[in-house]
Amino acid sequence: MPDVGTSSASAAGASRAARTRTLHLLAVISPGVLWIVIFLVLPSAYLMTIAFMSNGPYGLPQMPWTLDAFKQLAGYGFLGWSPGNLYTLLRSLWQTVLATGLVIAMAYPMAYYISTAPARLRPLMLLAVVVPSWTNQVIRAIGWMNILSPGSPISDGVAALGLISPQMGLFPSKFAVVVGLVYNFLPFMVLPLYAVFEKLDWGQIDAARDLGAGPLRSFRHAVLPQTLPGLLAGTVLVSIPAFGMYVIPELLGGGKSMMLGNLVARQFAEASNWPLGAAGALIMIVATLGGLVVLRRLGRKLGGDTQVVL
Amino acid sequence: MTVSSTPSKPTSQAEGVRADPPDETARRAAAGIELQGLSKHFAPDAIALDGVDLSIPAGEFFTLLGPSGCGKTTLLRLIAGLEATTSGTVEIGGRAVTEAPAHKRNVNTVFQSYALFDHLNVADNIGFGLRMQRVARAEITRRVAETAAFIKIDNLLGRRVDQLSGGQRQRVALARALVNEPDVLLLDEPLSALDAGLRSDLQLELMRIQRRLGMTFVFVTHDQQEAMVMSDRVAVLDAGRIQQVGSPQALYEHPENLFVARFMGHENLFEIVDRDEAGVVLSFGRLNGRFTAGTHLLIRPETMTVTRDDESVATADNTLRARVAERVYRGHVAEYGLTLADGTVLVATCNNLGEPMFDVGTEVCVSIRTSGVVAFHA
Numbered sequence: 001m002p003d004v005g006t007s008s009a010s011a012a013g014a015s016r017a018a019r020t021r022t023l024h025l026l027a028v029i030s031p032g033v034l035w036i037v038i039f040l041v042l043p044s045a046y047l048m049t050i051a052f053m054s055n056g057p058y059g060l061p062q063m064p065w066t067l068d069a070f071k072q073l074a075g076y077g078f079l080g081w082s083p084g085n086l087y088t089l090l091r092s093l094w095q096t097v098l099a100t101g102l103v104i105a106m107a108y109p110m111a112y113y114i115s116t117a118p119a120r121l122r123p124l125m126l127l128a129v130v131v132p133s134w135t136n137q138v139i140r141a142i143g144w145m146n147i148l149s150p151g152s153p154i155s156d157g158v159a160a161l162g163l164i165s166p167q168m169g170l171f172p173s174k175f176a177v178v179v180g181l182v183y184n185f186l187p188f189m190v191l192p193l194y195a196v197f198e199k200l201d202w203g204q205i206d207a208a209r210d211l212g213a214g215p216l217r218s219f220r221h222a223v224l225p226q227t228l229p230g231l232l233a234g235t236v237l238v239s240i241p242a243f244g245m246y247v248i249p250e251l252l253g254g255g256k257s258m259m260l261g262n263l264v265a266r267q268f269a270e271a272s273n274w275p276l277g278a279a280g281a282l283i284m285i286v287a288t289l290g291g292l293v294v295l296r297r298l299g300r301k302l303g304g305d306t307q308v309v310l
Numbered sequence: 311m312t313v314s315s316t317p318s319k320p321t322s323q324a325e326g327v328r329a330d331p332p333d334e335t336a337r338r339a340a341a342g343i344e345l346q347g348l349s350k351h352f353a354p355d356a357i358a359l360d361g362v363d364l365s366i367p368a369g370e371f372f373t374l375l376g377p378s379g380c381g382k383t384t385l386l387r388l389i390a391g392l393e394a395t396t397s398g399t400v401e402i403g404g405r406a407v408t409e410a411p412a413h414k415r416n417v418n419t420v421f422q423s424y425a426l427f428d429h430l431n432v433a434d435n436i437g438f439g440l441r442m443q444r445v446a447r448a449e450i451t452r453r454v455a456e457t458a459a460f461i462k463i464d465n466l467l468g469r470r471v472d473q474l475s476g477g478q479r480q481r482v483a484l485a486r487a488l489v490n491e492p493d494v495l496l497l498d499e500p501l502s503a504l505d506a507g508l509r510s511d512l513q514l515e516l517m518r519i520q521r522r523l524g525m526t527f528v529f530v531t532h533d534q535q536e537a538m539v540m541s542d543r544v545a546v547l548d549a550g551r552i553q554q555v556g557s558p559q560a561l562y563e564h565p566e567n568l569f570v571a572r573f574m575g576h577e578n579l580f581e582i583v584d585r586d587e588a589g590v591v592l593s594f595g596r597l598n599g600r601f602t603a604g605t606h607l608l609i610r611p612e613t614m615t616v617t618r619d620d621e622s623v624a625t626a627d628n629t630l631r632a633r634v635a636e637r638v639y640r641g642h643v644a645e646y647g648l649t650l651a652d653g654t655v656l657v658a659t660c661n662n663l664g665e666p667m668f669d670v671g672t673e674v675c676v677s678i679r680t681s682g683v684v685a686f687h688a
Contacts, residue, residue, distance in 0.1 A: 203425030206392050209412040210419045211490065212442035218413075221438070225429035 044285075051278035061274050069279035085263065089283070092260040095174070096243040099181035103189045103238050104231065106182070111193035111230075115200070129190045132183075141180055141251040148176050148252075172254025180248040185241070189234035196230030232299045240288050260284055340368040340526050341403025341416075341493035343389060348398035350384050350550075358384040360550040361398070366528065366543075368403075371520050373529045375537040375573070376547035382530045383422075385547070386496050389528060391415045403493050413442070418487035419496040422503070424479045426471045432482050433458070433467040439490040457489040460519075477508045488519070494526045501536065513540055534574050538562065546570050563610075568688045571608050577657045578609040582685065590685070594654040597628050597678060604685030613682020614658040616646060619673040629677045632656065634668045648676055 051069055053061035075081045114125045132140065147154060150169025158164055170176055200223070208222035224231075246261035253259075258266075260280060267277030343366040350359040359381045366372045374382040387393040389400060391412035399408045407415050418439065426435050433454050434441075440450045458464040463481045466474065474482065480500060487495055497516070501509045517540055520527045531537050537544045538558035546553045546561065546569070553573075554566045565571035571579055582605055584591035589598035592607065601607070617623050624631055635655065636647030643659045644667050650656060658676055660667075668674055 201423075201425065201428075203421050203423045204427055206387075206412075207419070207421060207425040207427070207486075208438070208442075209392060210390055210417075211439035211486070212413045214411075214413050217442065222427065225427070228429075 047278045047281055050275055051282045053275050055273050055275050058272060061278075066275075069273075069275035072273075072276050073279045073283065088258050088263050089260055089287075091174075091257060092243055093287070095178060095181065095249075095257070095259060096239050099178050099185065099242050100235055100239045102178070102182045103185050104235070107186055107189035107193055107234065108227075108231075110186075111190050111197050114190075114194055115197035126191070126194065129187050133187050137184065137247050138251070140184070141248055144176065144180050144183065144252060145171050147171075148173075148179070171252060174253065174257040176252040176254075177249050177257050177259075180252045181242050181245060184245075184248060185238040188237040188241075192230040192233040192237065193227060194230075196227045200226055228299060232295055235295060236292065239291060243288060243291075244284055340524050342366055342368040342370075342526065343494060343528070344399075344401035345385075345389075346399045346401075348385070348388060348400065349396045350381070350388060350393060351396045357550050359388070362550075362552055364545060364552065364555070366526060368526055369524045371517065371527045371529065371540060371542045373531060373537040373541035373544045374547060375531060375534060375544050377532055377573070380547040381550040382532075382547050383498055384550075386419070386498050386528060386530050389494070390417055390419050390496055392419075416490075416493045417496060418490050418492040418494075419498060420480075420483045420487050420500045422499045424483040426479060426482055426486070428471045430471070431467070432463065432469050432471065432474070435471065435482055436467075436485045436489050438486060443490070453489055454485075457485045461485040461488070476504055477512070480504060480512065484516075484519075488523070488525075492525070494528060495520075497527060497529045499530050499532070502531070502533075509536075516540065546573055548573075564684055564686075565608065566686055568606060568686075571606075571686065576608050576610070578611060580607045580609070580654075581605065582607055594650045594652045595630060597680070597683065599628070599680035599683065601680070601683060601685040604687050606686055606688050608684045608686065609656070609678055610682040610684075611645070611657045611659045612643075612661075613679045614656075615677040615679070616648070616658050616660055616668065617675050617677070618668075619675050623675045623677070626677065628680065629675050630656075632674055632676050634670050634672045634674060637667065637670055639667070646674075648674065 050061040052065050052067065054064060054066050054068060056062040073085050075083055075085050110129070114122055114129075117125060146152065148169060148171035149155065150167060150171075152169065155164070155169040155171075158170060159168070164170065170179075204222040204226065205218055208218040213221055243259075244261045245259055246265050249257055249259040249262050250265075253262075260283070264277045264280040264284065267273045267280065343364070345362055345364040348359055348362040348364075349357070351357050362381075362385060374385055376382045384393060388395055389402070391407065391410055391414070395408055399406060401407065402415065402417060427438065430438065433451075436457060437450045437454045440453060445453075454467070455464065458467055461481050461484055463478065463485060466478060466482070471479070471482070480503075483500070500516075501512055504512065513536060516527075516529075529537075529540060538561075541558055543555060543557055544561055545555045548569050554561060554570045556564075561570060562574050565574055565576070568579060580592045580594075582590050583593060589596055590601055590607065597607075619631060623629060630650055632648035632650050634646055635649040638645040638647075642662055644662060645657065645659045646668065648656045648658055656676060
């Protein structure tokens with residue numbers, strides 16, 4: 001397109017057109033960029049800065065620069081080393097992995113089932129998946145507190161089976177936290193999986209069977225690669241917020257199964273140690289990025305040439 | 311599977327074979343197919359196939375021809391094992407495989423939609439079947455390269471599937487099936503998505519490949535021209551039943567019923583009103599001659615002679631007066647729609663021998679040759 005003419009006049013015209021385009025582009029994207037800079041980039045930079053500052057008398061950060069917050073996070077305090085914070089970090093990771101795994105196990109067949117249902121029922125079924133998330137997260141967590149509390153039919157039933165002692169109830173517990181996480185994040189996995197199942201190329205499954213693949217290998221080579229983009233998108237949508245989850249462990253864990261999000265929140269609200277909270281947040285960001293890299297690698301490995309964009 | 315997974319032979323079978331066609335035919339016991347009473351009901355009122363008996367000898371290029379919804383693709387999927395039969399038996403190469411799932415049959419399919427794996431590149435697509443048979447990696451690489459060269463796509467092996475044109479995808483799908491050296495190759499309208507030029511090229515190439523490999527091909531199409539060009543024998547299907555099986559010539563020249571006659575492209579089909587010693591009576595007149603038994607008559611358009619209206623010609627045997635109502639010029643032939651005295655329309659095609667054509671409205675005489683007339687039961 002720039003080679004319309006060879007005269008300098010048309011070249012100048014072309015460069016003017018290019019400049020106009022650049023201006024238009026700036027005009028279009030600048031509000032969004034400004035928004036992200038003010039409300040994401042600057043606060044994050046501030047957070048990173050205070051993570052390397054000292055803790056003041058009222059929990060506010062002050063000079064000089066120090067790595068104290070990270071040491072504290074790693075468990076070094078006045079009384080020597082304690083594994084509490086590390087446990088919290090590992091617990092966050094473990095509960096995230098567990099909840100994501102359970103969500104996948106439930107959402108994968110669900111999404112498949114919905115995608116093969118009669119076309120007029122599909123929107124209704126999807127609505128049924130989504131509707132609960134229209135209610136406030138806190139209210140839903142409180143609902144689960146009731147369902148799992150001592151004396152509830154479910155708790156009594158489980159107690160009758162001898163899995164828990166009679167007066168205990170399923171709440172508060174780690175179990176309740178995982179239940180809450182799975183319940184909360186299920187729609188975020190079902191929807192992207194439904195999207196890939198809906199346009200599944202059944203011909204590829206026929207082809208795999210025709211070329212000698214049994215049921216398992218047909219799944220592995222014809223279904224899984226096709227659903228991988230949805231699976232990875234869902235995993236990102238579930239695991240990242242689950243890792244930083246605050247409300248559910250706070251309410252359903254009864255303080256016994258704190259996750260990283262609770263630890264961070266506590267430093268800002270109750271413990272008054274902003275540098276420590278900032279350091280925790282920083283670790284969370286780093287762990288999340290690390291997780292994304294792992295997922296991306298996994299996607300490349302399983303998906304072959306499929307471009308999985310995260 | 312046993313045929314293909316013999317890596318002990320250092321000189322590739324495929325290579326030897328492909329360099330030297332007769333060897334291939336000798337070595338490979340190409341398998342025939344026997345279908346008996348084959349039915350497929352998708353629901354009590356959705357009968358896709360209704361008692362199909364069919365015998366396809368080894369090494370034949372066999373075509374299933376019929377309109378969409380006639381059950382031809384279902385029949386192919388039953389042979390492949392991709393659908394379960396409702397009743398009846400399938401035998402491939404003398405082995406009963408009615409209950410065998412698709413992955414346990416030594417039969418491969420070229421799908422209409424190609425169904426290539428889009429997460430794999432071309433080479434991995436072609437090698438997929440060998441990988442499923444756990445053939446050694448080096449052997450897979452070698453056989454993929456050979457087959458790709460045979461199908462003339464060796465320059466595409468590293469490409470991703472989404473970088474291929476329709477014709478190239480077609481070839482990859484073909485190579486992916488052929489590399490396994492199946493007993494039978496099933497082709498489900500493989501050319502229907504291609505444009506006309508590419509299509510006739512690939513028709514000829516498929517015929518060449520089939521001849522060289524001596525493999526049994528079962529080809530599905532709705533295009534009667536394609537079926538006639540390519541096949542040794544054709545089965546015409548309608549409403550889940552076989553209407554007629556025979557060579558393209560038999561189907562075209564001696565259709566056994568109205569459906570086959572129409573599907574083979576015939577237009578001059580008339581009911582026989584009466585019959586006597588000298589010939590038959592049709593709605594628009596009589597034809598003298600000896601015709602086989604039947605209720606209907608087919609007059610092949612290319613066997614008619616059209617001449618300028620002339621009293622001496624008009625009185626000749628089996629000659630009718632008509633007026634040119636329509637003319638379609640096709641280059642090598644001119645196709646005339648002729649209206650007879652009672653309004654019946656007769657289609658006649660005349661070879662373009664360089665003589666002037668008849669214009670629309672011209673009064674002509676049309677002579678019907680009895681060798682181009684066939685009677686059959688509706």
